[in-house]
Amino acid sequence: MENNTAKKILDVAQEMVRTRGYSAFSYADISKQVGIRKASIHYHFASKDDLVEALVKGYQEKVQRAGDRIAKSNATPGERVVEFANLYRSGLADNQICLCAMLAADFDVLPQPIRDEVQVFFRQIETCLTSLLQQGVDAQLWVCHPSVEHEAKGLIALLQGAQLLARSSADRTATFEQMVYPLLNAKFPVG
Template identity: 70%
Template sequence: MEKNTATRILDVAQEMVRSRGYSAFSYADISKEVGIRKASIHYHFPSKDELVKALVKRYRERIVRACELIAQSDNSLNEQMMQFVALYQNGLDSNQICLCAMLAADFAVLPQAVQDEIRAFFQDAEAWLTTLLQNGDDAGLWVCRPSAQQEAKALIAMLQGAQLLARSSEDQTYTFEQVVYPILNAKFSSP
């Protein structure tokens, strides 16, 4: 079954933003990739700002669902942590980083509605990760200092930074793993 046009537009836009950034794509780029006229894109998304807002909202909802599935699994807390980390590592194979990290670089020039969606993304990720970390701390698996929330903020910052550093290296996966896994193993392996 062929995806509907709006979904195809969002898919192409997401790939472009995650690999190029906000300012480095246009409706003409999307039009060429999807094989439709620019007017067709405007029909679905009257402005680039509306397109990016819809894109961030969809991305945030997908990550929230992925985190919910991780939390509902029978996997150990350590395995759940690794699954969360994999959400950040997976895009590197296609030279893509977290959509919201990419857009955060252009945060000041984005419209308020897009900024709000980006903030919501980071709040959702932080809240989910805080719960995971607190569960591990409560179970005696990890020690979260000064708090699970601070650890969550630091971990998200590390993952986003590792993506950026990896993106500039010849072996992105290797670089990401060299940054992330020694820290994870030191902080979150069972005592």
């Protein structure tokens, strides 16, 4: 029961952070949605900072597993890059953007332990994407200028920027796809 309650708290908190941001939710908001008292939330997570730090660590693990799955897939290097982009596309139907991108928008007000975890996340996805791009370079399918690492950083910025712009659109997913996929297909061909 306790693990189930903690999971519900984390799920609701994640949805709130991904749609509202760090500063726009409280334990009172969570207690209403989960149907428990605020004291029960404090039992599982002593403070909001502890809760958000747990969220980021869980999100890191989830994205790492997805990146590993993509890297080990039988897809072509171009298809793998598209699969990576799809990680950013997936939450848009529910008006959710990348948890750590949302937290980065509030970076100056985050406590240092959460800042540290957000930075770990960005290094993690940069490493994952760098590896995926290097696969295409090694197969002589594309060239990355000035380096694979720079291309990875630029692609992450594109994906997160596209998420933000898509949020203001009537059809978020279509808007994201119109911004991202033509550029991906031009630079990192699927075939």
